[in-house]
Amino acid sequence: MFRRSLYFLGALLVSASMWIWVQAIAIPHQQVEAADRGAPRGNLSDLYPRWLGARELLLHHRDPYSTEITREIQTGYYGRPLDPTRPNDPKDQQAFAYPIYVVFLLAPTVSFPFTIVHRVVFWLFAALTALTVPLWLRTLGWRLSKTAVAILILLTLSCLPAIQGLKLQQLSVLVAALIAVAMYAISRAHYVIAGVLLALATIKPQLVFLLSLWLCIWIVGNLRVRRRLLVSFGSSMLILVLAGEFLQPGWISEFRRAMQDYYQYTGGGRSVLDVVLSPVWGRITSTFLIGVLLFVGWRNRRVGESSRLFQWSTCFVLATTLLVIPTFALYNQLLLLPGVMMAVRAILKLWQKSRFSRFFCCVATLSISWPFLSATCLVIALALLPRTTVQKAWGLPFYPSFAIPITIYALLLVSRNVMADNDRQQEKEMRWSRRCP
DSSP states (O other), X not given: OHHHHHHHHHHHHHHHHHHHHIIIIIHHHHXXXXXXXXXXXXXXXXXXXXXXXXXXXXXXXXXTTSHHHHHHXXXXXXXXXXXXXXXXXXXXXXXXXXXXXXXXXXXXXXTSOHHHHHHHHHHXXXXXXXXXXXXXXXXXXXXXOHHHHHHHHHHHHTSHHHHHHHHHTOHHHHHHHHHHHHHHHHHTTOHHHHHHHHHXXXXXXXXXXXXXXXXXXXXXXXXXXXXXXXXXXXXXXXXXXXXXXXXXXXXXXXHHHHHHHHHHHTTOOOOHHHHHTOHHHHHHHHHHHHHHHHHHHHHTTTSOTTSHHHHHHHHHHHHHHHHHSSOOOXXXXXXXXXXXXXXHHTHHHXXXXXXXXXXXXXXXXXXXXXXXXXXXXXXXXXXXXXXXXXXXXXXXXXXXXXXXXXXXXXXXXHHHXXXXXXXXXXXXXXXXXXXXX
């Protein structure tokens, strides 16, 4: 009991340090830097462009993809419209670059002032992020004590992806929660509910494309039973697309143009692998990893939704997604949460497996713990050293940002045989129990 309390206090300390680092060190540094460069700072809520577009469409029947709405979004987001003649102005135009049916999710908020929506959504997203922890634990079949679950919730809410997602009110937080609930529903064979939730999660299509592809392959493995998931997902997508077409005719072509413009003005279209390797080798490696994913997914198409291999495949798909999608954003790493859980659960077997797996265990542990440790050190230093000295090292917690998705992917890759062995052992035990009178 004493040891559990000590672990909880330690988690509480590093979690509080992360938030203090954000409020007392990171944000002040960004404010000073923006003032020095003359860059605008408004509400800086990634929800605002989507909310304003939804409000103007639903209440005033205006095209959210239009140039006029984009300038109004910039006024609220940055404090003024962007000026292309100012070299220090942000390049991100903050246009409405989402599928039109995102307005259905935001419809309950459009009649309220954004100041109220801003506060409510922050706490709603925090609650959803906390909820994903027990949901993923149940999906993975991992039973932990209440203290351990509380520690995981604390660490999840204070990790850099969650903090960035909550501060920016990024819809990736909502998508991560929808995916968590959908996979929990699949693990309980509630296929209709899962299909609806996965369709709603396509407001960020790049985050769910590979997951949807893997689930389609898995459905083929037992079409008679699992086709309800396909029918539910397909019909839900059809309803969303047609309802969006009713609200804004021709929205698909407008959305496609908005996405093309987004990648141009943000310099996007680069994945984690493009940055770490090079654009050419990054694309080659991404193609190879997708091929590996399809091969592994086809081999695992017959596994049951409660098997370790199905759980592993889901985590593997999400980790692959983080490596190959043509954008890098820290908040998207919330999708790595189940992969981290699976790696921690199998850490002892992975450590004993080989030197190669031990290496990735060490690198992954260092990468994940570094932001917490460095933020804690910076907060302590803030109490002992001049603020200007501490501000020089403000970015330390960001250093392993690119390493985390790569090392988690590698850990999952080397853990596949461990999961397969667990499934075979479980199957033997079930056969033995059936033979026993």
